[in-house]
Amino acid sequence: MPELPEVEVTRRRIAPLLVGRRIARVHTTADSYFFLTPPDALARGLEGREIRALERRGKYLVAQLGDGQRLMLHLGMSGQLFADGARSLRLLSATSRASLAPDEQPGFEPDAHTHLRLTFADAGAEVLFRDVRKFGKVRLLEPGESDPRLDRLGIDALEASGDDLHAGSRGRRVAIKNLLLQQSLIAGIGNIYADEGLFLAGIRPTRAARRLTRPDCARLVEGVQRVLRRSIDTGGSSISDFVSPDGDDGAYQDERRVYARTGEPCPQCATPIRRIVLAQRGTHYCPTCQR
Ligand SMILES: [Zn+2]
Structure with missing residues (x-):
């Protein structure tokens, strides 16, 4: 699932292909729950508009349009926002992938999962929003x-x-990991980064939020930001369906310390990493280093 780093990487790479350009035509698939604005209204509203800025709020992208309108995009579970010409084998079906020589990586042709395709007045690269599982918005x-x-x-x-985390967690009995995932106090922390940040801070995911001291909160926010920034620097994590706009896979997954490393030795003390389920999410921690 695209998390904050993937969305930020997408924003940085796709912004130069959107900002300052005027939308000429909008192509969509048929109306579905993907479209919070129905396709025909979306096309009417967007055609002829210039994109002034592309911002990120948590895991959402918000394009500022010339006349005060905004276009809100969410990548959902498997959304991919990219320019035409992106190359990645992940975009191909297993069958067509198998028929390719290893060095053949053809450009992408819009398919049934390409729910939104923007063409521009300058006739340059198109921008496409593809989402196989259609949880995007x-x-x-x-x-x-x-x-x-x-x-x-x-x-x-x-x-x-x-201090933001400390203030927002007073009186909260909820497990600190659940509070991090709720988005209402701090936006943009997903499952991987919660687990990794808690490990760096030495805090057990199940600890009640109200039990965190001010120094705990400082270490935790610092830890979460460290893994988020590192993931942005390495192009995002690509454990599942994430494909960055130019088709490169992110590299952060190789640096995970605890996430999805159940039973492997802790990088600090060699205790086997433990997995529990918290807020319906797989949760990974070191029972020795995290208290
Ligand atoms: Zn450990």
Whole structure:
């Protein structure tokens, strides 16, 4: 699932292909729950508009359009936002992949999963939003209009401080990992980064949020930001379906310390990494280093 680093990597790579360009045509698939704004209204609203900026809020991308409208995009579980010409074997079906020589990586042709395709007045590269599992979302917001998905987000994880976490966790009996995943206090922390950040901070995922001291909170926010920034620097994590816009796979997955390393030795003390389920999510920690 694309998490904050993948969304930020996507934003940085796709922004130069969107900002300053005027949308000429909008091609969509048939109406479905992918479209919070119905396809025909989306096309009417977008055609002729210039994109002024591409911002990220938590795991959402928000394109600022010239007349005060905003286009909200969410990559969902498997969404891929990229320019035409992206090359990646992951975009091909298993059958067509098998028929290829290893050095053959053809360009991408829009398919039934390409729910949104933007062409531009300058006739340059098209931008495509593909989502096989269709948990992604797209919504056009009129000037002044908001969306509850954006409204309920807390401080962005890259901008939060230990004091923000400390203040927001007072009186909270919920496990600290669950609080991190809720998005309402700090936005953008997903399962991998929660597990990794808790490991770096030496805090057990099940500890009640209210039991964290101010120094705990400072270490935890610092740990989470460290793994997020490192993941952004390495192009995002690509454990499942994430494909960065230019088709490169992220490299962060090789640096995981505890996430999905059940039974492997802890990198600090060699105790086997333990896995439990918390908030319906696989949760990985070292029972010795994390208290
Ligand atoms: Zn350990």
